[in-house]
Amino acid sequence: MIEAEGKFVIPGLIDAHVHIVHRLNDAHLTGEEVLPMFLAAGVTAIRDTGDTVVPQKMIARFAEAHAVSCPRVFMCSPLIDGVTPIHRDIGWSLTDPQAVPAFVEDMAKWGVTTLKIYAGTGRDVGRRVIEEGHKHDLMVTAHLGPYRAQDAVADGIDCLEHIWSVFNYIIPADTKRIPGHRASLDLTNPLAQSLIKDMAERRVMVDPTLAVFRNMILLNDLESVHQHPDNAHAPARLRQQWDIYRQRISLKPDTLELRRGEFLKYQELTAMLYRAGVPILAGTDAPEPYVPPGFSLLQELEMLVEAGLPPSAALQAATINNAAALKQESQLGSIEPGKLADLVILSADPTTDIRNVRRIEKVIRGGCISEPAQMLKLVPLE
Numbered sequence: 275m276i277e278a279e280g281k282f283v284i285p286g287l288i289d290a291h292v293h294i295v296h297r298l299n300d301a302h303l304t305g306e307e308v309l310p311m312f313l314a315a316g317v318t319a320i321r322d323t324g325d326t327v328v329p330q331k332m333i334a335r336f337a338e339a340h341a342v343s344c345p346r347v348f349m350c351s352p353l354i355d356g357v358t359p360i361h362r363d364i365g366w367s368l369t370d371p372q373a374v375p376a377f378v379e380d381m382a383k384w385g386v387t388t389l390k391i392y393a394g395t396g397r398d399v400g401r402r403v404i405e406e407g408h409k410h411d412l413m414v415t416a417h418l419g420p421y422r423a424q425d426a427v428a429d430g431i432d433c434l435e436h437i438w439s440v441f442n443y444i445i446p447a448d449t450k451r452i453p454g455h456r457a458s459l460d461l462t463n464p465l466a467q468s469l470i471k472d473m474a475e476r477r478v479m480v481d482p483t484l485a486v487f488r489n490m491i492l493l494n495d496l497e498s499v500h501q502h503p504d505n506a507h508a509p510a511r512l513r514q515q516w517d518i519y520r521q522r523i524s525l526k527p528d529t530l531e532l533r534r535g536e537f538l539k540y541q542e543l544t545a546m547l548y549r550a551g552v553p554i555l556a557g558t559d560a561p562e563p564y565v566p567p568g569f570s571l572l573q574e575l576e577m578l579v580e581a582g583l584p585p586s587a588a589l590q591a592a593t594i595n596n597a598a599a600l601k602q603e604s605q606l607g608s609i610e611p612g613k614l615a616d617l618v619i620l621s622a623d624p625t626t627d628i629r630n631v632r633r634i635e636k637v638i639r640g641g642c643i644s645e646p647a648q649m650l651k652l653v654p655l656e
């Protein structure tokens with residue numbers, strides 16, 4: 275029995291875009307070390323979107339055995355990529371369509387929920403991954419490169435990762451040479467109209483991952499990003515890696531306004547997709563630089579609302595929509611009798627102000643009750 279009079283109860287949040295192996299490697303961290311950060315932020319389940327399978331499986335097993343300190347972990351294939359995978363640590367070269375069935379069968383046996391097509395994959399392999407994935411009842415998502423969005427949608431893709439997978443497709447070829455073209459792109463152009471219409475009709479989900487794009491575009495300039503108080507919850511090893519990344523990239527101050535404009539376009543496109551009836555997911559790409567596990571989902575919700583989604587729609591993205599992306603909507607994502615007890619108790623109403631989602635009193639994962647401060651003590655300082 276939990277006393278929650280005068281409190282607000284929401285379904286446990288789900289982060290639809292996480293890597294529990296990638297990036298942590300560089301920081302000499304293993305995924306389970308950061309899992310309590312998710313619970314501390316009210317995130318009771320995470321959807322991996324591309325990692326090597328063996329360490330992922332071990333982390334998922336650890337999470338299952340430690341429900342009191344870890345979210346549910348749903349696994350993904352490595353990044354299905356071209357001849358030379360873009361990410362050598364978590365990429366998987368798959369260039370022969372005939373090799374796809376055995377690969378997908380193998381992934382199904384490992385228990386993945388999601389297959390992820392990556393930026394080096396073309397249409398011949400991509401289409402086959404979708405076909406084979408669906409035979410095994412797996413969700414197929416993509417960070418698109420040469421495989422065009424309209425083709426992937428026609429081929430039956432379930433989901434697109436990153437707003438870029440949509441945005442890059444709708445840039446007309448003759449516009450690409452104009453400096454700053456992203457910041458001034460006409461989002462109502464014919465390419466956009468026909469793609470958005472098809473995506474809405476086919477209910478193709480989009481996981482915009484605004485937090486990581488804000489960071490890539492604006493990181494060096496904005497203290498509000500690299501000095502965000504949420505970052506302090508991450509182990510020092512991880513924060514040091516983020517700082518190294520920030521020192522390597524060089525964003526010129528005189529392009530700041532254009533870059534801000536570009537980010538606004540990503541938010542504007544997200545809102546257009548939402549209004550057109552495209553199911554929006556909430557994912558972060560944690561633990562990419564300055565995308566702190568768990569807490570970045572709270573930032574993502576703020577950015578979705580800033581983009582124009584009502585707070586309740588942002589919450590639905592992070593709960594029932596994300597549950598659907600995992601084929602878990604009969605178990606997770608809403609508060610109903612018969613579903614698993616993944617809940618967050620808040621002291622203020624998040625539907626009137628999305629920032630109230632930070633006012634977490636208790637997090638319940640599979641009936642296990644925890645408090646944020648308790649969870650953060652489990653995260654290594656170093």
Ligand SMILES: [Zn+2]
Nearest residue numbers: 291293323559
């Ligand atoms: Zn990612």
